[in-house]
Amino acid sequence: MEISSTRLIALNVSFNFIPIGVHEVLLVNRVGSSYRLQHPSIELTSLAEDILRGSTITNLINRFGNGDAKQIASLKEFLENLDRLGALRSDLDLQSVSAEEQERFKANLSFFRSFEKEEETAVTFHKRLRNAHFLLIGLGGLGGPLLDFFARAGVGSITGIDMDVVEPSNLPRNLLYREDDIGKKKVAAAAENVSRISKFTRFRGIDSRIGSAAELIRIVEESGNVDLILLTADRPIWSIIRWCAEAAMQTGVPLLRNHALGVGPFMIPGKTACPFCEWNRLKANFPNIEEIMDFYRRSPDARATSNIGTIGTKIAIPAALMAQEAISFVTKTEKVQTFNAVVRVSFFNGLHIDRMELPRDPLCDVCGTEKRDVPSA
Numbered sequence: 001m002e003i004s005s006t007r008l009i010a011l012n013v014s015f016n017f018i019p020i021g022v023h024e025v026l027l028v029n030r031v032g033s034s035y036r037l038q039h040p041s042i043e044l045t046s047l048a049e050d051i052l053r054g055s056t057i058t059n060l061i062n063r064f065g066n067g068d069a070k071q072i073a074s075l076k077e078f079l080e081n082l083d084r085l086g087a088l089r090s091d092l093d094l095q096s097v098s099a100e101e102q103e104r105f106k107a108n109l110s111f112f113r114s115f116e117k118e119e120e121t122a123v124t125f126h127k128r129l130r131n132a133h134f135l136l137i138g139l140g141g142l143g144g145p146l147l148d149f150f151a152r153a154g155v156g157s158i159t160g161i162d163m164d165v166v167e168p169s170n171l172p173r174n175l176l177y178r179e180d181d182i183g184k185k186k187v188a189a190a191a192e193n194v195s196r197i198s199k200f201t202r203f204r205g206i207d208s209r210i211g212s213a214a215e216l217i218r219i220v221e222e223s224g225n226v227d228l229i230l231l232t233a234d235r236p237i238w239s240i241i242r243w244c245a246e247a248a249m250q251t252g253v254p255l256l257r258n259h260a261l262g263v264g265p266f267m268i269p270g271k272t273a274c275p276f277c278e279w280n281r282l283k284a285n286f287p288n289i290e291e292i293m294d295f296y297r298r299s300p301d302a303r304a305t306s307n308i309g310t311i312g313t314k315i316a317i318p319a320a321l322m323a324q325e326a327i328s329f330v331t332k333t334e335k336v337q338t339f340n341a342v343v344r345v346s347f348f349n350g351l352h353i354d355r356m357e358l359p360r361d362p363l364c365d366v367c368g369t370e371k372r373d374v375p376s377a
């Protein structure tokens, strides 16, 4: 590495800086070798922090050289020593992200640094978000906050489907809309608000309500390159879940569903449980479930969240969980928690977060691998 250049540098991922004093650091690599580095006139703790965040040689010299030729020379010598030990690497791929984008997403980039491996850098993870396309079904109490999270996180493309208008009763729990959105179509208000949040996200609204699996399949195919379908709408009850699972199965696009005050399962078509895999188990436990569902289908308003009653903070928690799962999945950073499982948050008698296994049902009507031999009643 040419130390005198303005090249971007960062700490090689296989090294750790351990400050042991203001002017002394211990450099430890993964095979356990350690090097004690001292510099009497430079605060090495702050310098280490800057290098960890990724910086340019010029920025480091401006910040720590104090305009003093001797100080600059010794700073360069210190960096050369680091380089000789193999502790520095060029952050060349950072140059493929504009300065404005780097500034906007600097906290994300710092966060992604902790997942770096030799061939996957913070920029790789950031670009996976930038290139991602999410399809949100429903822009209500869950879909609204999800859209907000995704736009702020730097997801490049989002398509949202909803045909409702923003109502005053949406405002206590939907973080995306404001008073002056009341009466507007949710897709229109969402488009305006996303453009105010971030120029780095393209949003396309579809003013419609899903009425069949075929309709959703058509939308997924027309939208092109959808990486993940996120189901947040809950009506028509169970039918919407079945249509989404069928569309995922048919198109091969993964699906993540919200689950009453929780999240999951995360369906990788043909590999992990689909959300309809729960149906046979529900039927076994509640023999009259079909009648209950029929009642809700005949009186859809009985199921409206505003009638059940909720408060915005309680929806924000599963919304954040769902957004995190989607981001972990698409960036390939953290482990997805909801493959073959549902993560639920409950507030009865204190806060409980539990993970319920939801294995794939071989007899599932949507994704099952075995033919049903039970005659239908």
Ligand SMILES: [Zn+2]
Pocket: 273, 274, 275, 276, 277, 278, 360, 361, 364, 365, 366, 367, 368
């Ligand atoms: Zn299934």
